[in-house]
Amino acid sequence: MTSKALTTVVLAAGKGTRMKSRLPKVLHPIAGRPMLGHVLAAAAGVDGAQTVLVVGPDMDAVSNYAAGEQRELKTAIQEKQAGTGDAVRAAAAHISDRDGVVLVVFGDTPLVRSATLAGMVDRCRTASDIVILGFEAKDPTGYGRIVTDGDKVVRIVEHKDASEKESAIRLCFGGPMAVRAQHLPQLLSKLTNDNAQGEFYLTDFVAHGRAADLDCSSVICSESDIQGVNSRADLASAEAEMQKRLRADAMAGGVTFLDPDTVYLSFDTEFGEDITVGQNVVFAPGCRVASGATIKAFSHLEGAEIGEGAEIGPFARIRPGSNIGRKAKIGNFVETKKAKIEEGAKVSHLSYIGDARVGAGANVGAGTITCNYDGYNKFFTDIGAGAFVGSNSSLVAPVKIGDGAYLGSGSVVTKDVSADALAVARGKQIEKPGWAAAFRAKNEGIKKASSGD
Numbered sequence: 001m002t003s004k005a006l007t008t009v010v011l012a013a014g015k016g017t018r019m020k021s022r023l024p025k026v027l028h029p030i031a032g033r034p035m036l037g038h039v040l041a042a043a044a045g046v047d048g049a050q051t052v053l054v055v056g057p058d059m060d061a062v063s064n065y066a067a068g069e070q071r072e073l074k075t076a077i078q079e080k081q082a083g084t085g086d087a088v089r090a091a092a093a094h095i096s097d098r099d100g101v102v103l104v105v106f107g108d109t110p111l112v113r114s115a116t117l118a119g120m121v122d123r124c125r126t127a128s129d130i131v132i133l134g135f136e137a138k139d140p141t142g143y144g145r146i147v148t149d150g151d152k153v154v155r156i157v158e159h160k161d162a163s164e165k166e167s168a169i170r171l172c173f174g175g176p177m178a179v180r181a182q183h184l185p186q187l188l189s190k191l192t193n194d195n196a197q198g199e200f201y202l203t204d205f206v207a208h209g210r211a212a213d214l215d216c217s218s219v220i221c222s223e224s225d226i227q228g229v230n231s232r233a234d235l236a237s238a239e240a241e242m243q244k245r246l247r248a249d250a251m252a253g254g255v256t257f258l259d260p261d262t263v264y265l266s267f268d269t270e271f272g273e274d275i276t277v278g279q280n281v282v283f284a285p286g287c288r289v290a291s292g293a294t295i296k297a298f299s300h301l302e303g304a305e306i307g308e309g310a311e312i313g314p315f316a317r318i319r320p321g322s323n324i325g326r327k328a329k330i331g332n333f334v335e336t337k338k339a340k341i342e343e344g345a346k347v348s349h350l351s352y353i354g355d356a357r358v359g360a361g362a363n364v365g366a367g368t369i370t371c372n373y374d375g376y377n378k379f380f381t382d383i384g385a386g387a388f389v390g391s392n393s394s395l396v397a398p399v400k401i402g403d404g405a406y407l408g409s410g411s412v413v414t415k416d417v418s419a420d421a422l423a424v425a426r427g428k429q430i431e432k433p434g435w436a437a438a439f440r441a442k443n444e445g446i447k448k449a450s451s452g453d
């Protein structure tokens with residue numbers, strides 16, 4: 001290990017009682033990804049970091065999720081949730097490099113940026129023994145207040161322990177703290193739980209560090225980059241902030257949003273250039289949209305690949321496994337799932353296309369349904385290139401419509417159709433001349449007789 005290596009300790013053992021949830025707090029999603037995933041990604045972006053995750057004894061869901069995100073991750077168990085300082089103590093056994101820097105980050109600050117953390121680590125490596133991240137809070141309620149002396153940090157006082165004067169301080173502690181590892185054992189040994197919450201506070205490192213003549217300083221970021229999530233209201237506020245960030249990035253990359261505030265993105269939404277997105281569109285996780293595509297109003301997309309120049313919506317539902325080809329068109333009230341719609345194919349109105357391929361240039365008429373499910377198994381529908389599926393057809397899978405074939409409207413197709421053939425599978429139309437007039441005359445006669453006219 002190189003000297004001054006970095007160990008990042010991610011705290012995720014808290015009970016998150018204020019969330020009122022069975023789901024561990026750090027697994028609540030922001031932009032389609034658990035908060036912890038955002039924090040791990042930010043931490044991984046700092047050079048030379050090895051990560052230790054601190055979880056509670058009954059939090060397999062959290063450690064399993066994190067292990068899936070980062071293979072090299074070590075996990076420490078905090079037996080009893082006795083505070084953030086106690087959580088760092090639980091991680092101490094995994095911090096072997098005494099020359100290095102330890103960066104503590106909280107799992108409930110999903111907006112934290114890599115660059116901010118990197119700046120703190122840099123300062124800790126070169127200038128300060130302890131570096132904390134601070135921000136000016138609009139409303140500091142609940143946060144630890146940073147007491148300063150000029151540009152030095154004196155201590156952090158938790159909201160519940162603050163005097164009236166301290167409560168008025170708006171400079172708050174954001175969670176991340178970088179500490180030179182050589183001081184860690186001593187700082188941990190000084191912690192007591194003699195405070196309003198009966199917990200061992202990480203924040204006390206600052207006062208103890210000062211008492212031991214350590215240099216304590218702060219890096220400041222905006223509230224929107226570090227706001228903590230302790231309640232559902234905080235979760236909504238962090239989500240809104242993340243959406244703003246994702247929209248700004250997308251627009252900078254060449255996407256037009258007709259009304260940005262109504263488009264919801266996921267952490268992994270990928271866009272090419274010259275894409276137009278209409279009002280009220282949702283991109284759930286796993287979407288990639290190629291250049292020149294248009295996504296019209298009120299569409300919902302998830303786990304989908306949209307090809308160059310394709311047109312989606314309005315009111316389309318594009319479900320996982322959909323691959324919409326170049327210049328293909330999916331119109332209103334169309335649902336696709338595990339469907340490959342090849343180049344230039346059109347499904348313009350009121351259709352369900354699931355477990356299917358629609359070949360290049362094929363036209364699927366209004367109201368066409370792939371009947372892909374028998375209650376137990378899913379079956380595949382294959383529509384050949386250039387085929388024309390008449391409106392209101394039901395394609396009972398497994399079934400194959402050959403290239404260039406025609407299907408009569410209203411067909412219920414249960415057998416394969418050969419290339420270039422016409423298939424019609426519907427009741428034959430019959431006509432009885434004069435039947436309606438006779439029917440009316442008979443019934444009008446009965447009506448008159450019974451009413452006595």
Ligand code: UD1
Binds near residue numbers: 015143
């Ligand atoms: C904490 C800080 C506060 C700061 C705020 C920023 C302390 C004592 N307080 O308060 O100064 O302004 O964050 O958002 O540090 N955790 C554990 N084990 C525990 C307790 C907590 O791992 O025993 C984890 C939680 O999962 C969470 C993080 O530590 O990810 C912070 O805990 P939380 O209870 O949310 O602290 P806050 O009250 O927000």
Ligand code: MG
Binds near residue numbers: 230
């Ligand atoms: Mg918190």
